[in-house]
Amino acid sequence: MRTKQKMPPQMANGSAKLPTWVDIGLLPLINVALAFVVSGLLIATLGQDPFEATWIMLRGAFGYEESLGYTFYYTTNFIFTGLAVAVAFHGGLFNIGGEGQAYIGGLGVAIACLALDQYLPFGLLLPICVLAAALFGAGWAFIPAYLQAKRGSHVVITTIMFNFIAASLMVYLLVNVVIKPGQMSPESREFASSAWLPYMHEALAWFGWEVAQSPLNLSLIGALVCCVLVWGLIWHTRWGYEIRAVGANAEAAVYAGISPSKIIILAMCISGALSGFVGINELMGVQHRLLLDFAAGYGFTGIAVSLMGRNHPVGIILAGLLFGALYQGGAELAFENSAFSPDLIVVIQGLVVLFSGALSYMLRGPMERLYLRLRPPPPPPIASVEA
């Protein structure tokens, strides 16, 4: 730092401030639009009609009840993993391990279900499973967190490695331990129905509202509750205050009597617990058994969701919805037209991540200049404004 050029204060504070609606509303929309334009060009070079493809994707994601159910079901997972990344991010930690934490969280759910589903009713089993998901997810995040806090091992490296460890561990357990005897596929036995989280279409039917069947289940409500809790935690409790303090300026946090090691562990454990809830949605909600690879990249996509949602629960819901729609609409597109392989859908998702995540500040400069041109600057500061 010492050799860095000294910048005048005006530069140090960054340049012009964009109004909030441009910053968190318009810019992400333009970024997503750009991603779709490039995707459209790509589709066109494959000899397909991009407008038709867009239409199929939109209809596939939102067009009818069943598709909406699927979209929201994916969204549920993205909200959990997106929130997980966001909590860690506020503490200045980049938790890449959502995938493994979700996987191990699911293991906790499965252990609880397999052990207790014969004895306990749903009402008792559910809180135990939620707790198990949180504990196992948090536990898997705790080790990298501890290594970061006490030994200085970078959490990005360790969480990535822990994804692989989780995957290997699950293969071992499913093949050797929890596999249902006498079958070839590495899956546990099916949970008893007392461990099944009601589907949304079932729940709505209790109120006399008949909707089409889909994997969407009551986890969505849990995800929305988590959004409120995370919002409250981060901005309205002293633990959130301490997490943000450590994330924004660890030195000032130490000055304020906050222990960064404790906060790193706290933030990572909350993060891991949130990832673990993917296990509730997937195993109790849909699969009703433990199986391989049920986390299916939700943990990784959560990074993009959180990034795009600016680490705020509301943004994460919206970004989760976008990625849910991409997953579901993309699946529909691949189903309708064999020219669109699932890989192409992944490319489109990748473009969205690229433009709204990695390049999210690309348009900021031009946007600021445009904004300044459209709106002339307020009168320059005069002497009396100075304190």
Added chain:
Amino acid sequence: MTAAGSSTSSAFPPAIELRGINKHFGPVQANRDVDLTVPVGTIHGIVGENGAGKSTLMSILYGFYQADSGVIEVGGQVCPIHGPEYALAAGIGMVHQHFMLVDIFTVLENILLGAEGGALLGPGMAAARAEIARLEADYGLEVDPDALVGDLAVGLRQRVELLKALYRGANILILDEPTGVLTPQEAERLFEILTAMRDRGVTIILITHKLQEIMAITDNVSVMRAGQMVAHRETAQTTREELAELMVGRQVLLRVEKSAADPGDVVLHADGLSLIDDAGVLRLDGVSLDLRAGEIVGIAGVTGNGQSELLEVLSGIRPPSRGRLSVHDRVIDHDHPCEPEEMRDLNLAHVPEDRQRMGMISAFAAWETAILGYHRDPAYTGPILLKTDAIVEDTDGKMDRFDVRPANPQLTSDSFSGGNQQKLVLAREIERRPDILLVGQPTRGVDIGAIEFIHRQLIEMRHAGCAVLLVSVELEEILSLSDRILVMFEGRIVGEVAAADADAQMIGLMMANAHETENAAANG
């Protein structure tokens, strides 16, 4: 040889003439219709508060920024400066506040850097050596060309920077706050060199916020305020008071008025405190001191002689490696550390030296910064939720009482000017009514109007019976506020003086740890 104000009476065209310079960063107009004329062979001071636009103006002249409009003339020729290389070609050199030297290179290698004069170093080196010898002789810039820059004292490194600029043929030098890191003796030596340069026709622009330097060395002075040039004066025709008033736009009290101290009991007692940092370097070396209720003890010293570490140990941020510290009845040593939180419970408050790095969190709203360190206080937080409304109201009161502008607790902390940030931090610490107040660099980067206010607050704390430990690199501040002065050098306290007996010269010698050797020389 001096020319009055902006109209030059010299036969030569001015070295630098700026006309109608405008520059804005976003909606902030950093420079507004700035005119400046600097006659050849003069030392021209530019003063102004932080954020007045001095640095921006010089960055435009040196090519770091392009002006939105306006004309730059060098030696009577219109000279567009699109980058530092254009400035160098026009004979303009700049010495930055933070030196741009490679520590592991020799002086000669540093001077040659970027002007090697060919693929092989040999011939360039020889030519440079001769040229440096000439410059040394001409200007009194003595420095060993074969010494490693990392081994040199700060004052000598600055000479290397000057040599670097001169070697590149600069005949116009811009110096940005050149004395910030120097002892008074080093500063005096620098001024002698600058005067020698001026006498040989070099034009010097000196940016500073120290008015006594302006008075001591410049021929002309220009005052900037809020992005505009508000006055040009011939230094001989003006006074410090007038310049201060021009800078701030109103009358300023430069002297601090205070009555005699009435020290009470010892509230903080340090006994042989030492600190060895992670790299194994001894940062504090057996520091012992007493702090009594109702007195201000000033710690003087050149930056980096252990003052920061002393504050960190006294405030609990770092435990001492050796030695003991008593705060009231609590005894603290290496095996019984006292965390900052417990220190606050002992009624010890700490205004850190670097508020940006430690005293506040830039991204936090002002109300969040205003409870930093006290956020576990039941007044601010319930069992789970923060009492946001109460905190905001509390911050509103603090902003009102400490005149923080704009008085809006919702603005992010970094949107306030340095002085207002500092007032917010002071309000946070002072309103706890501590028994012991540690204050580091209370007025660094703070405008003159706020300095007056901050000094008054510290004196009032003393009157209220608080023990104040003041660490500052501004010797004047130490001299005018303290009742006792301790001088630090290389982690040790090398002297103690009652404020009444102290003068800048004597403290300055102690800061360089030269007083003992001088005494010895005088006696022997």
